[in-house]
Amino acid sequence: MKKYLLSVVFVWVTIATLSAATIKGRLIDNETKQIIDFATVSLFNKSSKTPMKTVTTDEKGAFSIPNVKNGSYTLRISFVGYKTLEFPVFVTSKTPIVDLKTLQLSTDAKSLKAVEVIGQKSQMRFEVDKKVFDVDQNISAAGGSASEALQNIPSVDVDNEGNISLRNNSNVEVWINGKPSGLTADNRAQILEQMPAGSIESIEVITNPSSKYSPEGSAGIINLVLKKDRKAGYYGSVSVGANTFGGVNGSGNINYNSSKVDAYANIGIRYMQFNNSSDTYRESWQGNDTTILNQKNKGDMDRIGVFLRGGATYHVTRKDDIGLSFMGMFGGGDSRTTLTSRDGLGALTRERWSDEDGTHNNWGVTLDYTHLFGKNHDLRLYANYFQMNWNETNDFTQNSLVKDVWLKSAQKQDENNSHQRWEFQADYSNQISDRFKIEAGYKGNINSRGDDVYTLEGPDMENLKPQEALNNDFTYKENIQALYGTFSGKIDNFSFQAGLRGEYMRYKTESRPWNAQAPDRTREYWHLYPSLFLSYSLPKGNELQVNYTSRVNRPRGRQINAFRNVTDSTSISYGNPNLNPEFAHAIELNYIKNWDAHTLSASLYYRKTNDVIQQVRYFEEPVMYSTYENVTKMQNAGLELVAKNRLFKYLNLTTTVNMYYQQLNDFDYTYVDNSGVASTMHYDGENNFTWNARIMANLILPKNFSAQVTGNYNAKQLIAQGERRPNYSLDAGIRKSFFSRKFSIALSGRDLLDSRGRKNISWGDNFYQESHSRWGGRSVNLTLTYMFGKNGNNKPKPGKRPDNNGMDYEGEMMDF
Numbered sequence: 061m062k063k064y065l066l067s068v069v070f071v072w073v074t075i076a077t078l079s080a081a082t083i084k085g086r087l088i089d090n091e092t093k094q095i096i097d098f099a100t101v102s103l104f105n106k107s108s109k110t111p112m113k114t115v116t117t118d119e120k121g122a123f124s125i126p127n128v129k130n131g132s133y134t135l136r137i138s139f140v141g142y143k144t145l146e147f148p149v150f151v152t153s154k155t156p157i158v159d160l161k162t163l164q165l166s167t168d169a170k171s172l173k174a175v176e177v178i179g180q181k182s183q184m185r186f187e188v189d190k191k192v193f194d195v196d197q198n199i200s201a202a203g204g205s206a207s208e209a210l211q212n213i214p215s216v217d218v219d220n221e222g223n224i225s226l227r228n229n230s231n232v233e234v235w236i237n238g239k240p241s242g243l244t245a246d247n248r249a250q251i252l253e254q255m256p257a258g259s260i261e262s263i264e265v266i267t268n269p270s271s272k273y274s275p276e277g278s279a280g281i282i283n284l285v286l287k288k289d290r291k292a293g294y295y296g297s298v299s300v301g302a303n304t305f306g307g308v309n310g311s312g313n314i315n316y317n318s319s320k321v322d323a324y325a326n327i328g329i330r331y332m333q334f335n336n337s338s339d340t341y342r343e344s345w346q347g348n349d350t351t352i353l354n355q356k357n358k359g360d361m362d363r364i365g366v367f368l369r370g371g372a373t374y375h376v377t378r379k380d381d382i383g384l385s386f387m388g389m390f391g392g393g394d395s396r397t398t399l400t401s402r403d404g405l406g407a408l409t410r411e412r413w414s415d416e417d418g419t420h421n422n423w424g425v426t427l428d429y430t431h432l433f434g435k436n437h438d439l440r441l442y443a444n445y446f447q448m449n450w451n452e453t454n455d456f457t458q459n460s461l462v463k464d465v466w467l468k469s470a471q472k473q474d475e476n477n478s479h480q481r482w483e484f485q486a487d488y489s490n491q492i493s494d495r496f497k498i499e500a501g502y503k504g505n506i507n508s509r510g511d512d513v514y515t516l517e518g519p520d521m522e523n524l525k526p527q528e529a530l531n532n533d534f535t536y537k538e539n540i541q542a543l544y545g546t547f548s549g550k551i552d553n554f555s556f557q558a559g560l561r562g563e564y565m566r567y568k569t570e571s572r573p574w575n576a577q578a579p580d581r582t583r584e585y586w587h588l589y590p591s592l593f594l595s596y597s598l599p600k601g602n603e604l605q606v607n608y609t610s611r612v613n614r615p616r617g618r619q620i621n622a623f624r625n626v627t628d629s630t631s632i633s634y635g636n637p638n639l640n641p642e643f644a645h646a647i648e649l650n651y652i653k654n655w656d657a658h659t660l661s662a663s664l665y666y667r668k669t670n671d672v673i674q675q676v677r678y679f680e681e682p683v684m685y686s687t688y689e690n691v692t693k694m695q696n697a698g699l700e701l702v703a704k705n706r707l708f709k710y711l712n713l714t715t716t717v718n719m720y721y722q723q724l725n726d727f728d729y730t731y732v733d734n735s736g737v738a739s740t741m742h743y744d745g746e747n748n749f750t751w752n753a754r755i756m757a758n759l760i761l762p763k764n765f766s767a768q769v770t771g772n773y774n775a776k777q778l779i780a781q782g783e784r785r786p787n788y789s790l791d792a793g794i795r796k797s798f799f800s801r802k803f804s805i806a807l808s809g810r811d812l813l814d815s816r817g818r819k820n821i822s823w824g825d826n827f828y829q830e831s832h833s834r835w836g837g838r839s840v841n842l843t844l845t846y847m848f849g850k851n852g853n854n855k856p857k858p859g860k861r862p863d864n865n866g867m868d869y870e871g872e873m874m875d876f
Contacts (some may be wrong), residue, residue, distance in 0.1 A: 081151045084124040085160030087117050087137065089167075095121030096165060099139035100656050103149070106132055112599055114654040127553050127597060128158075135160075138656065142167060156494070190266040190283075191661075191702070195257060204841060205330065206255040206284060208810065212770050212791065213263055214716035214754050215700060216282065223249060226279040227267065227665070227698060228720045228750065228777070231613040231642065233277030236284045236387070239426075239444065239483070240274075251389060251422070255367055256328035258299060258311050261287040267665070268609050268648045271544050271559030271591040272499060278611040278644035278669060286369065287313065287326065295849020301806075303841040306333045311367075315849075320375050328367035332393075335360050338833040344679050345826045351682065352404030353630065357397060365391030365420075379432040388423030399628065411459045412628070418452030422479075436491030448479040455521065458629075472516040472524055482506045496549040505540040511621060531572075532623035536616065538567035548593075555595040562588050565614070569637050571622050581637050587612065605650040613642040615673060619688045633686045640690050644669040657706040667696045672724070677781060678731050678741060679827040685731075692727040692745070696720065712758040722748040722778070741825055748778035764797040782822030782829075789816045806843040814838040 083103065087096045101123045102111035117123045130151050137145040142165040151158060195209050211218045217225045226232040233240065234248050264283040266273070273281060296314035311328035340355040371385030394417040401410040428442035456471040487501040515530035541564045548557035566584035593607040621635040646667040653660045671690040678685050698720040705713045726745035732738050752774040759767040773788040793808030817834040 081128045081156050082126045083128055083158045086162045087121045090164035102136045104134040190264045193263045195260040204257045205253050207252040209257040229279035231277055232279040233281045256311050259286055259328055261285050268607050268646050271561035272546055275589040275612045278613045297847040299845040301843035303839050305839050323372040325370040330365050332363040334836050336835045340831045342829040346681050354402045357399045359397035361395035363393035381430040383428045385426045390421045392419035409461045413457045415455045420450045422448035438489055440487045442485050444483040446481045450477040470518055470521045474514045476512045478510045480508045498547050500545045503542045507538045509536040533572040534621045535570040540565045553597040557593040559591040603652045608647050611644045615639040631684045636688045640671045642669050642671050659704040661702040663700040665698050669694045676729050680733050692725040695723045710760045714756045716754045719751040746778050750775045750777040767794040785819040802847050804845045808841045811838050
């Protein structure tokens with residue numbers, strides 16, 4: 061009986077599969093021949109006025125409507141500023157793929173008469189496994205940095221120090237063109253501040269990556285896709301800008317593409333000036349005695365950075381490509397900080413001045429090769445070398461009041477950071493049938509990092525002597541080897557992908573801090589990371605997706621370096637070389653609904669994390685100590701709502717609301733004080749609900765004007781041993797184009813309400829502390845851009861692999 065039922069089901073599925081067709085095509089402007097993305101494509105039954113399926117064209121102007129049953133239909137294509145295109149489509153059993161080839165839309169003269177439409181890409185679009193945000197259309201980020209561009213991305217948060225979190229979780233990976241590119245939690249704030257936003261084409265947010273991707277980052281991956289066009293001919297742009305902080309920037313890029321060679325080059329220069337400040341109030345108790353500390357920190361800094369990028373791809377044959385690319389960021393700067401401390405009566409107890417000067421250089425080179433065995437059947441190989449060298453010198457001068465006597469001291473500290481990485485990867489992909497696809501690959505990483513600190517100390521800067529107790533020599537080496545495989549398919553309205561990734565990791569730390577016990581440590585382990593993605597297309601533009609992945613957050617850098625940082629002698633931090641990695645399990649349920657001019661996405665997600673790494677604090681008069689510890693388990697759940705609305709033909713709204721729930725279990729933390737006495741603190745755990753909202757309005761105005769306004773609000777959030785108070789911000793910009801859009805002027809304002817600050821409150825068994833920090837503040841940017849070029853008629857050869865600039869070697873989840 062069971063065999064009979066299975067046979068019936070198999071026959072039914074087979075008949076349904078064979079009777080369904082796919083309608084596809086590509087959309088361009090009938091005059092300029094440029095692609096038109098985010099146009100609405102709707103399929104109607106002839107007897108209905110409600111579309112049965114609605115899709116949008118992608119960044120290449122392509123669209124695909126799968127699983128269309130035999131019958132007669134009407135296809136309607138519409139986009140702002142163009143005449144609606146409508147025509148009949150017939151599907152029969154003899155046409156499993158209805159290829160409409162290239163369709164052309166003509167300009168709507170009436171619409172242009174009312175509003176001179178500026179062709180804009182969509183600010184945000186949904187893809188199978190990620191959300192893609194177009195930075196080029198972000199007027200507020202014009203002339204800014206990559207860090208400032210990220211501040212306007214839904215679900216992404218960037219704090220005053222440049223630390224990045226995704227969906228309220230800081231364990232996120234940041235990549236450049238589908239690769240880590242040397243970005244770590246220790247250096248990415250500086251690198252992203254140095255990188256011009258104008259070099260970025262789009263930002264991809266991947267909240268639950270499949271087994272094909274690296275499992276690093278329990279919160280997901282943020283991928284910065286740099287500009288590299290594939291239009292035939294040569295073309296480029298130059299831009300200059302300035303802001304009210306005294307910063308200036310300039311950039312230029314040029315592309316050349318032909319039937320045999322694609323080449324590009326980009327340079328960006330940024331000179332930046334910033335002001336920062338922080339206030340700290342602390343009460344501490346020891347027996348019946350209460351000590352109060354009021355601390356103010358003010359600083360300013362100057363930074364200059366040069367961003368270079370270039371590469372070329374040679375089309376050896378119709379099926380073979382070989383490419384070589386380079387990317388580097390070189391720069392440095394200096395900063396000055398004044399720190400004052402007062403007691404509870406307002407009397408001055410300490411003054412500290414610091415002067416920092418340094419250079420920050422990093423570069424990488426990539427060699428890649430692609431071979432096409434056939435349509436949707438390819439092999440990609442690449443090798444990458446990355447190197448970073450950061451050198452900083454800090455001079456500290458301090459006056460301290462000790463038993464009614466002022467004591468003077470001085471300190472000079474030299475720090476050298478280095479990082480070398482080799483990366484090798486191979487990816488094989490084969491669309492084995494119209495319905496099924498297999499992928500497999502290998503990835504190897506060999507990393508070496510070093511951090512050396514050398515300190516001199518004395519009564520003044522003229523009389524310094526070596527201070528071995530403050531020196532540090534830290535080395536970290538790791539080797540990660542990974543294999544993965546995925547199998548994906550589509551049966552009628554149902555899509556799936558199952559994947560498995562296995563990783564072996566070995567690392568070794570060597571630390572020589574004179575003021576901490578930190579023996580060498582070697583560890584190796586292997587782990588499996590499964591993933592499963594399911595998707596079902598419902599009638600009338602509805603789609604459901606559910607997915608599961610396994611992720612990891614590996615401690616590195618300052619988290620495992622036992623060196624004690626005494627830059628502020630009242631607040632000392634150090635790492636923990638005995639930390640274990642965090643392992644997380646994540647589940648997402650996604651719902652997407654498309655209308656002609658509206659899209660709604662709802663994501664319900666849950667994540668459970670073991671061996672959570674938290675920064676813990678303890679107070680030992682008169683110093684606050686902080687370090688890292690695997691403390692407990694944590695559960696996160698949330699609901700993310702994203703709405704895209706095209707209103708009145710001149711207004712596009714993107715609204716995001718995120719609601720988070722977090723449960724951190726209780727834990728005990730034991731520390732050993734300077735006298736060798738062990739003490740234990742108990743933390744009761746917490747249940748935390750918080751939310752944030754962001755709305756971005758894009759306006760298409762007459763006379764080639766366009767404008768953008770972005771507002772953001774973050775509600776109160778609980779953190780370990782405390783809470784973060786609410787904050788909000790407002791950015792805006794306007795752009796005017798001239799001479800057939802070859803020249804443009806952009807005026808943008810950031811933090812217009814001067815409100816982008818952070819206030820944290822923390823507490824423990826014997827202390828209470830409030831801190832408020834600000835970085836930068838209100839600013840206005842002016843950017844001028846000129847575009848040039850001459851497009852030819854050379855097109856990529858038939859059968860050539862389309863450029864997948866976003867994820868060059870990591871690939872898509874499902875591609876049908």
